[in-house]
Amino acid sequence: MYRSGLAVCIAAVYPLLATADDVVEIVGARQPYRSLSATGATKTETDLKDLPQSARVLTADMLRDAGVNRFADALELGSGISRQSNFGGVWDSYAVRGFTGDPNYGSDFLVNGFSSSRGYNGLRDSANIASIEILKGPAAALYGRGEPGGIINITTRKPLFQPSYTVEQSLASHDTWRSAVDLTGPLSETVAYRLNAAIEQGDSFRDTLSSKRHMVSPSVIWRLSDQTTLSYELEAFEQQAYFDRGVLAVKGKLGLIPNSRFLGERADGPMTVKSSGHQVFVQHDFNEQWSLQSGLSYRSSSMMGFSTEASALQPDGRTLWRQRRYRDFSAQDWSGRVELLGKVGAHHLLVGVDGYRFVDDRLQLRKSPNASAPYSIDIYAPVYGGVQPTVLGPSINTREQQWQTAFYAQDQIDLNAQWKALLGVRRDAYRQTITNYNRAGLQNHQELDVTSPRAGIVYQPDKQLSLYASAGKSFRPNSGIGINNESFEAESSRAYETGVKYDSADGKLSSTLALYSNRKKNVLTLNPVDTNFSLAAGEVGSKGAELDVAGEIARKLQLSFSYAYTDAKVLRDNVLAVDGRLANVPKQAANVLLVREFGLGGGARASLGGGLNYVGERNGDVAISSTFKLPAYTTARLVSSYSPNAKLRLSLDIDNLFDKVYYPSSYQQTWVAPGEDRRITLKVQYKL
Numbered sequence: 001m002y003r004s005g006l007a008v009c010i011a012a013v014y015p016l017l018a019t020a021d022d023v024v025e026i027v028g029a030r031q032p033y034r035s036l037s038a039t040g041a042t043k044t045e046t047d048l049k050d051l052p053q054s055a056r057v058l059t060a061d062m063l064r065d066a067g068v069n070r071f072a073d074a075l076e077l078g079s080g081i082s083r084q085s086n087f088g089g090v091w092d093s094y095a096v097r098g099f100t101g102d103p104n105y106g107s108d109f110l111v112n113g114f115s116s117s118r119g120y121n122g123l124r125d126s127a128n129i130a131s132i133e134i135l136k137g138p139a140a141a142l143y144g145r146g147e148p149g150g151i152i153n154i155t156t157r158k159p160l161f162q163p164s165y166t167v168e169q170s171l172a173s174h175d176t177w178r179s180a181v182d183l184t185g186p187l188s189e190t191v192a193y194r195l196n197a198a199i200e201q202g203d204s205f206r207d208t209l210s211s212k213r214h215m216v217s218p219s220v221i222w223r224l225s226d227q228t229t230l231s232y233e234l235e236a237f238e239q240q241a242y243f244d245r246g247v248l249a250v251k252g253k254l255g256l257i258p259n260s261r262f263l264g265e266r267a268d269g270p271m272t273v274k275s276s277g278h279q280v281f282v283q284h285d286f287n288e289q290w291s292l293q294s295g296l297s298y299r300s301s302s303m304m305g306f307s308t309e310a311s312a313l314q315p316d317g318r319t320l321w322r323q324r325r326y327r328d329f330s331a332q333d334w335s336g337r338v339e340l341l342g343k344v345g346a347h348h349l350l351v352g353v354d355g356y357r358f359v360d361d362r363l364q365l366r367k368s369p370n371a372s373a374p375y376s377i378d379i380y381a382p383v384y385g386g387v388q389p390t391v392l393g394p395s396i397n398t399r400e401q402q403w404q405t406a407f408y409a410q411d412q413i414d415l416n417a418q419w420k421a422l423l424g425v426r427r428d429a430y431r432q433t434i435t436n437y438n439r440a441g442l443q444n445h446q447e448l449d450v451t452s453p454r455a456g457i458v459y460q461p462d463k464q465l466s467l468y469a470s471a472g473k474s475f476r477p478n479s480g481i482g483i484n485n486e487s488f489e490a491e492s493s494r495a496y497e498t499g500v501k502y503d504s505a506d507g508k509l510s511s512t513l514a515l516y517s518n519r520k521k522n523v524l525t526l527n528p529v530d531t532n533f534s535l536a537a538g539e540v541g542s543k544g545a546e547l548d549v550a551g552e553i554a555r556k557l558q559l560s561f562s563y564a565y566t567d568a569k570v571l572r573d574n575v576l577a578v579d580g581r582l583a584n585v586p587k588q589a590a591n592v593l594l595v596r597e598f599g600l601g602g603g604a605r606a607s608l609g610g611g612l613n614y615v616g617e618r619n620g621d622v623a624i625s626s627t628f629k630l631p632a633y634t635t636a637r638l639v640s641s642y643s644p645n646a647k648l649r650l651s652l653d654i655d656n657l658f659d660k661v662y663y664p665s666s667y668q669q670t671w672v673a674p675g676e677d678r679r680i681t682l683k684v685q686y687k688l
Contacts, residue, residue, distance in 0.1 A: 040153030052456025067653035079562035097149030098542035098568025119301035119331030140452035140474035176202025243307035259674035271305035365392035509551035586616035633662035
């Protein structure tokens with residue numbers, strides 16, 4: 001089945017706009033942990049079994065059962081995704097099949113098909129997330145710049161013409177509370193609205209620290225005619241949290257200081273991150289075969305504040321020199337696209353044009369320690385509140401501007417009842433200008449034109465089994481400048497994938513087994529000469545196997561399972577150790593969640609379940625060391641709920657059930673992110 005992704009979304013959630021055929025299509029058995037399609041993979045509503053790639057959809061019911069409030073926690077449910085250094089806890093960062101994305105802004109992700117990761121966007125809340133699509137393999141043929149490992153597409157909650165009003169309150173460990181609302185309904189016969197909002201505040205398992213976050217996301221849809229709809233979404237977010245580089249390894253050994261120990265200074269105050277995004281979509285159906293979908297997006301973001309960060313542990317093994325920094329970063333991102341979709345015989349066509357302009361202003365001031373002014377702390381007996389450096393020198397003062405325009409085309413072909421093909425190609429024109437005000441406004445210019453193809457084939461011997469293979473190329477222009485004001489060559493990559501998809505005979509369980517091989521050139525890593533700058537690491541690669549299983553394995557027993565073997569390493573470089581493993585990427589990782597539902601009589605319902613998350617040993621240094629390792633760990637989760645009626649739901653979740661000490665990611669031995677201790681969350685949800 002191939003249809004416009006926006007058209008199907010409208011038919012599914014706006015019954016007043018749907019045709020009779022659409023209504024029949026959306027009525028059926030509830031599949032909480034399964035989704036039949038992912039719109040982000042092809043920008044059409046294509047069945048997952050017809051895609052020549054691995055794709056996993058984390059549904060709203062799965063996220064609710066898992067007690068997920070943040071985007072990063074949700075991604076643990078998918079295979080081949082590993083946490084990366086989160087830049088002092090400021091933003092989400094992860095790798096897909098070993099590849100991280102732009103280190104300047106966190107990892108790549110889309111919101112409703114638009115890039116929303118450029119700039120400074122904080123730790124994303126789940127309040128307006130309807131589902132998360134994990135799309136493996138290169139997406140450059142549709143979206144342009146990106147990673148060969150894959151991309152994440154977030155689908156937001158849409159307005160409904162059926163009124164629904166939900167309020168939510170939760171209390172958690174460390175005096176943390178969170179309030180959220182989800183309100184939707186009609187404003188008229190042709191206009192509907194939705195309002196999602198959340199506010200969270202509390203202390204931390206880290207000594208002396210606290211944080212505040214809030215987001216609000218109103219949206220509307222307007223039926224202009226029987227063929228045309230207009231929708232608008234706003235998303236505003238603010239985060240105030242202390243910049244925290246974590247703990248450190250003493251001569252390569254972790255665990256000598258507690259994971260709760262903060263090595264910065266509370267006197268720095270919180271780092272403030274703000275972002276606001278606007279999206280407008282227009283959908284027009286010319287007839288049953290042809291439609292037009294278009295969209296505009298604008299996002300502004302900023303990050304501002306002081307930080308105290310570990311610099312070097314002295315020979316006595318307890319005195320830590322620190323540096324103080326001030327950051328004032330801001331960005332603006334404009335994007336737009338127009339796409340024509342149609343069907344000609346066995347060909348399901350999509351052609352489109354898109355473009356974006358991105359402006360990034362960065363000012364960083366820094367004072368590094370020395371023997372006369374070490375600005376130090378005793379890691380075993382910390383005393384806070386010492387005299388802070390007040391005169392900070394400029395280390396970064398740049399403006400980066402990017403322009404990109406592209407044309408792309410895609411053809412999904414029904415060759416016969418058993419064979420399907422996917423062909424796509426995209427041509428991008430990219431320009432970049434960087435002005436370095438630390439060097440009297442010296443400018444650096446870069447231009448490139450890139451063609452990104454992809455091709456795939458699917459063979460379906462019966463309705464339950466799909467065999468597929470695909471290949472594609474992708475690219476990513478490297479942001480920033482080198483130590484000598486030089487720009488970097490764009491990353492280029494190739495990816496190959498083959499796999500098997502199987503759906504159970506009753507349609508309640510889906511699984512995908514994928515094998516892949518990726519190679520990428522010109523990857524930026526830390527410059528060991530000056531950590532304020534980057535350098536190209538040469539060539540890196542990853543290959544591996546992934547297994548995802550989701551659905552109902554017995555009556556009212558839901559399963560989510562993922563396993564990944566990822567061999568990601570440096571293949572060629574003049575600085576990094578060849579065959580050295582990429583930082584924070586385990587060779588083996590697995591996640592399982594089992595939830596059983598119970599009927600208690602009188603309309604009451606309950607659920608009980610649990611999960612395990614295993615992450616293998618990883619390289620803990622993004623620079624040149626291959627000797628510092630983060631140990632493997634397994635954490636457990638308990639989830640439960642009770643609903644005495646259709647309006648009220650109470651849930652009790654316990655994360656890190658056995659209070660495991662672990663380290664999810666690291667940047668280097670002095671910047672290691674500790675895992676959170678046992679966390680208990682009680683949540684009350686009421687539908688008015």
